[in-house]
Amino acid sequence: MNIPLPVFVAIPLIAAFFLPILSGLGRKAKSFATLLANLATISLLVLAVLALGRSEDIQVYEIGKWSIPIGINMVLDGLSSLLLLAIGVVSTAAMLFSTRYMEQYTAKPKYLSLFMLMVAGMNGVVLSGDLFNLYVFLEIASIASYALVGFGCNNEELEAAFKYMVLGTIASVFVLFGIGLVYGNTGTLNMAYASKAINTVGLNPGLAFALALFVAGFGLKAALVPFHAWLPDAHPSAPAPISAMLSGVLIKTLGVYALTRMVxxxxxxxxxxxxxLVVLGLVSMVVGAFLAFGQWDFKRLLAYSSISQVGYVVLGLGLGATLLAQGHAAWASLAILGGLFHLVNHAVYKSLLFLTSGSVQMSTGTRQLKQMGGLAEKLPFTRTTCTIASASIAGIPPFSGFWSKLILVVAAVGAGLYWIAAIIVFVSLCTLIMYLKVQRYAFLGELPENLQQIKEHRGSMLVAMVLLAVLCSFMGLLVLVPYLRATVLTPAVDVLTDGLLYAVNVIGK
Amino acid sequence: MADSVCNFLCITVFVPMVVGFALLFSPGRWKLLPKVLALLISALVFGLSIWIFTFDRYGFYWPVLQIGTLDLELVLLVQPLGKFILLFACGFGLLITVYSLKSRAGTDKSGLYYGSVLLTIGGSAGILLCDNLLFMLIFWEIVTASLYLLITTGGKNSNFAATKSFAMIGASDAAFLLGVLMLWALSGTLSISAISIQTDSALSIIAFLLLMTAAITKAGAMPLHTWLPTSGESAPTSVMALLPAAIDKLLGIYLLVLIVRNIFVLQPGALTIVLSVIGAATIIIAVMVAMVQHNLKRLLSYHAISQVGYMVLGIASATPIGIAGGVFHMLNHAIYKCCLFLCGGAVEQQTGTAELDRLGGLGKKMPLTFAACLIAALSISGIPPLNGFVSKWMIYQGLIEMGAQKAAPAAQLWPLWLVAAMFGSALTLASFVKLIHSIFLSRLPDDLKDIKETSAVQWIPMLLLAGLCVFFGIFYYVPVQKLIYPALNITATTTALGTWQSGLATVLIIVGILLGLGILLVGGLMAKKVRIVPTWYCGEVQDNEQMIIPGTHFYKTVSSMGGLRQLYKGQEKGYFDLYDQGGRLGFGLTAFLRWLHSGVLPMYLTWVTLGLLIILFILCDIW
Amino acid sequence: MAYAWCFLLFMTGLYCAVVKKNMVKIVLGIIIMEYAVNIFLIMLGYRIGGVAPIVGKGELAGIDKVTSAFVNNCVDPLPQALVLTSIVISLGSLALMIALCIRTYERYGTFDITEIRRLRG
Structure with a gap:
């Protein structure tokens, strides 16, 4: 089914403007606004699923009927729809979770508005077929996320927000500079035409400079080491559903997706x-993993683990790029498949982990693992979902994380890069150990005196967590069932293995 | 016919797994349902495993995944060795399920507990039946994960043990994965029956070592054994009996036999020496540590390590009789160690403690447990005519035969291996004398006056296992010739036991025992009446508590010997524990990295700038 | 040459953001970087002696004759549109950044970023 693409941006943008106005009308209107926000995210998810079943490989929408390169276009191909799906799933779950969770905070309407802006920005980045529009949407999502990180207005939250904002803005400036260089050298901002121009002329120093700026700028948004320093501050400071959004999809759409599209x-x-990319990925994996297992703050541990997991994704994509350039197409597509599948998996299980951490924090009032213990009895659902997500991220077989890591390792071994395979496996072991630590200190062991009376918060929070946990358990099917693989993952992989066909397809339409 | 067998193969593997997985999520209120389901399904699987045993080479084939050049297909195949071990694995599963019906762990968190037990059974059936290495790995990790879940049912202090076990076995699983994929890169296939690789290139040697690591960690041999005693202390004993004592051994040794005999063609050289050293060192070191333990479960755990050494040594000998001995020892060990853990569990459950210092004199209170424990203890110490003796004897013979092939360097060292094995056996006896003495003989502490025998659900499995010990000892040729030789596809070149005549020996031993009893009886009749009075010391009646001869003091002299003392201390502090040392190293590195993340924004900005510069140089230099 | 000045301005901004400890100065450094990029974009479209890219009503009639000369002489309008957008965006982020500075100052009582380091490790 072909869907008019601006809908993906328009729904959240409209919601972002009208929700605060609506909430001003009184208590009942406020809960109605929350309901509407939920409806908006759910409808986006439904649209993203419908977009998978579109008739053509690539769908181009020219805004205002201005034909490219004069007008601005939006492009939906396999990779975009994969990302749209991930954004849809995570934002639906996060919105459901915040329905209950955000009762703790004041100014919920503003929260809803910022949330919707962030979703609009991410959807826009994914769909944009124009470099400058990509930048604009990137900034929309980023600015919304800066504000959301500092939403609590406590000392740590403000500090984190400021640091995140400084680094994030510098990254945006890098990106804008890079876009300027591309425009200067190719004379167009349309991605398809730029691609055509670059590949007929070849790279000159100016374009290489632009590429370097893109790698640094998007790398910072994706929190690759050494551009990662903002992430462990920012992600734990945000409210839990926002942490889930940031770690789950924001770093991937603004960072990994944009970088991949460029490269x-x-x-x-x-x-x-x-x-x-391979080296950036490997360094992120190892450094992130080592930093994570020394943490005692639950959410900070999760944040460092995100760095490590994004490393996997970038490693897979980088390996794919290397192998493509060397002409090993079969292994390259396997590596890319592994990377993209890991991206989707990580979106689901990391957001689930952040949601469970939110549930734990809401019940116990602390994030310090050392002050917890024995929560398994008190928070049975949180424990179960957290265990499923941990098993998934650590790569225990039937769960989703195992399959993506397996594919990555197979691709590395197939390409003859045994040392990379060994590092992947080693980091996976470190991941296992850090999540065992979470299980051990948070959920097993002895319940401290002051936590005897705590209760689990259920309702919509529970629905969100269970939804994601079910996905975690069965997402392996995405790669195991041929039909699902052919609808969801293979189109995305094809976009990247024949990257330059993008220009041909878009211009040809 | 073949089709129905295939379906039954699937049922054997997947029904317990699916039901087990579902049970993990059953609410804590449901107590009865998990028990009933677990009992039914483990009985069903045991029945099926008997039926499967009667078939040869039937298979089930299901191509699961094909991406690019990666073929992942589930192939379940009835193979001689697999079906033989499957029979026993399912048997142990059923026994433990029955035993757990009355134990504490099986009652408090019954969904989690029985769910994991079923996962274990299904997972091991999967490992033993499947012909694809990658699927084997998947089942292997499922067994690992269910071990973790099972240990966490052990109450408040089990979290550390569970974490440590999962981390260490997880590490070996990682090695397994790498090894499997290297094999795949070397041979282009994942099918176990199709792989046969010479260990001559660096890659193949590394692959062998990786797979060996996985096997010996699961089985619990040195140097990756330390998860076993830690979990032994805090896990429920039924769990210890099921996994580390029985099924983990079966699986680990199964994998070892596979890689030594089927997957790799070992060159008799360095690798054999590595295996033999691991075997010999495991036997001696673990038994030395076991001797000085004060905790019943910890002591048993160290013995579970020590015995693995025999199996590894037997397999390393690479002679038919040695390998058969190793496999037989694996089976025997599973039987008697399972029995010992069940006895230990019964004792702990009835008395509430597993500290040897606080036990004693239970022989009269729990006669059935005592009998079972005694038989198993004698068996593990290698006393004829019990089964432990037979398999050890076969391993000795294997080692001697190995010595006959003078050419190989490992063979030239055969006396070393033989001495280690025999010495280890003696030390095992010594430490079980201590165990039996401190639990069942000695003097009954006052607070244990009201102890009763355990329920029938618990002593029936124990006695069954003890009976099996005796049966396999006296009629050793039944399992050896009917089960193990066909399973390994060996035609015996030498008779299993040389000149050993079990029938004659049994008669002799029984005569000996009768003679001894006679002397005791006669002595008792002839002796004068002994006057029994309270103990006096400096004119005061002394408390009887202090007049005990505690078994824990038996080998104090050994542990305080110069040189050994430092080693024991270091061992207690975990200096030789790879988990602890790895943890220290990891935390050291982490501390450095955390120090770098000082929270100073200009520092972070500097990283960004430097990163940009480096990327710039890399990208612009080339183009 | 002009590009080099522009690049120098960019580096000045980056230097300011990286080296200065005062939060407000860091913000100023970032603003300078943004201006440098904006000027760079403008210069991409600039042409010495160029005309505005607007076609009046009277010129429309004879468009065929003027086209080539017109195209060769007029400045590129696109970067100007970009810069306008980018200025608006940077205004938004500037406002948020300054707001964060003020709130942080209220909490910590200092503008020295090296002393605002509760989050570390």
Whole structure:
């Protein structure tokens, strides 16, 4: 089914403007606004699922009927629809969760508005077929996320928000600079035409500079080491559903997706950029994992683990780029499949983990693992969902994380890079150990005196967590069932393996 | 016919797994349903395993996944060794399920407990039946995960043990994964029956070592054994009896046999020496540590490690009789160690403690447990005519035969291995003398006056296992010739036991025992009446408590010997524990990285700038 | 040459953001970077002696004759549109940043970013 693409941006944008106005009308209107926000995210999810069943491989929407390159276009291809799906799932769950969770805070309407702005920005980034529009949507999502990180207005939250904002803005400036360089060298801002121009002329130093700026800028948004320093501050400071959004999809759409689009579809892959991504990915994986298992703050541990997991995704994509450039198409597509599948998996289980951490924090009032213990009895659902997510992220077989890691390892071994396979496996072991630590200190052991009376918060929070846990358990099917793989993952992989076809397809339409 | 067998293979593997997985999520209120389901399904699977045992090479094939050049297909195949071990694994599963019906762990969190037990049974059936290495790995990890869940049912202090076990076995699973994929890169297939690789290239040797790590960690051999005693202390004993004592051994040794005999063609060289050293060191070191333990479950756990050494040594000997001995020892060990853990569990359940210092004189209170425990203890110490003796004897013979092939370097060292094995056996006896003495003989502490025998649900499995010990000892040729030789596809070149005649020996031993009893009786009749008075010391009646001869003091001299003392201390502090040392290293590195993240924004900005510069140089230099 | 000045301005901003400890100065450094990029974009479209890219009603009639000369002489309008958008965005982020500075100052009582470091490790 073909869906008019601006809908994906319009729904959340309209919601963002009208929800605060509506909430001003009184108590009942407030809860109605929350309901509407939920409806908006759910409808986005439904649309994203419907978009999977579209008739053509690639769908181009020209805004205002201005044909490209004069007008602005939106492009929906396999990769975009994969990301839309991830955004839909995570934002639906996070919104459901915040319905109950955000009762703790004042100014819920503002929260809803910012949330919707962030969703609009992310959907826009994913769909944009124009470099400058990509930047605009990136800024919308980023600014909303800066504000959401500082939403609680406590000392740590403000500090984190400021640091995040400084680093994030510098990254945005890098990106804008890069876009300027691309425009200066190719004379167009349309991604398809830029791609065509770059690949007929070849890279000159100006474009290489632009590529470097993109890698640094988007790398910062994706929190790759050494650009990661804002993430462990920002993600734990945000309210739990926002942490889930940030770790689950924001770093992937603004960072990994944008970077991938640039490298594969516009600049074209080469061995150098491939290896650069591989190294960035590996360093992130190892550093993130080591930093994570020394943490005693539940959410900070999760945040560092996000760095490590994004490393997996980038490693998979970088490996794919390297192998593509060397001409090993089969292994390259396997590596890319692993990377993208891990991206989706990580979106689901990391957001679930952040939601469970929110549930724990709401019940116990603390994030410190050392002050918890024995919560398994008191918070049975939180415990179960957290265990499923942990098993998934650690790569215990029937759960989703195992399959994506397996594919990555197989791709590395198939390409003859045994040491990379060994590092992947090693980091996976570190991940296992850090989540065992969470289980051990938070959920097992002895219940402290002051937590004897706590209760689990149920209702919509529970629904959100169970939804994601079910997904975690069965997402392995995405790769195991041929039909699902052919609808969801393979189109996305094809977009990247034949990256330069993007220009041909878009211009041809 | 073949089709129905195939379906039954699937049922054996997947029904317990699916039901087990579902039971994990059953509400805590449901107590009865998990028990009933677990009992029914484990009985069903045991029945099926008997039926499967009567077939040869029937298979089930299901291509699960094909991406690019990666073929992942589930192949379940009835193979001689697999079906033989499957029979026993399912048997143990059923026995433990029955035993757990009355134990505490099986009652408090019954959904979690029985769910994990079923997962274990299904997972091990999967490992033993499947022919695809990657699926084997998947089942293998399911068993690991269910071990973790089972240990967490052990109450408040089990969290550390569970974490440590999962971390260590998880590490070995990671090695397994790497090893499997290396094999795949080497041979282009994942089918166990199709792989046969010479260990001559670096890659194949690394692959062998990785797979070996997985096998010995699961089985619990040195140097990756330390999860076993830790979990032994705090896990429920029924769990210890099921997994580390029985099924983990079966699986670990199964994998070891597979890689030594089927997957790799071992060159008799360094790798054999590595295996033999692991075997010999495990036997001696673990038994030395076991001797000085004060905790019943910890002591048993160290013995569970020590015995693995025999199996590894037997397999390392690479002679038919040695390998058969290793496999037989694995089976025997599963039987008697399972029995010992069940006895220990019964004792702990009835008395509330597993500290040897606080036990004693239970022989009269719990005669059935005593009998079972005594038989199992004698068996593990290698006293003829029990089964432990037979398998150890076969391993000795294997080692001697190995010595006959003078060429290989490992073979030239055969006296070393043989001495280690025999010495280890003696030390085992020594430590079980202590165990039996401190629990069942000695003097009954006052607070244990009201102890009763356990319920029938618990002593029936124990006695059954003890009976099996005796049966396999006297009629050793039944399991050896009917089960193990066909399972390993060996035609015996030498008779299993050389000149050993079990019938004659049994008669002799029985005569000996009767003679001894006679002397005791005669002595008792002839002796004068002994006057019994309270103990006096400096004119005061002394408290009887202090007049005990505690078994825990038996080998104090050993542990305080110069040189050994430092080693024991270091061992207690975990200096030789790879988990602890790895943890220290990891935390050291983490501390450094955390120090770098000082919270100073300009520092972070500097990283960003430097990162940009480096990327710039890399990208612009080339183009 | 002009590009080099622009780049120098960019580096000045980056230097200011990286080295200065005062939060407000860091914000100023970022603003300078943004201006540098904006100027860069403007310069991309600038042409010495160029005309505005607007076609009046009277010129429409003879458009065929003027086209080539017109195209060769007029400045590129696109970057100007971009810069306008980018200025609006940077205004938004500037406002948020300053707001964060003020709130942080209220909490910590200092503008020195090296002393605002509760989150670390």
């Amino acid at each position: 594969f579809c516009i600049f074209g892959v080469s061995v150098t950029i491939g290896w650069l």
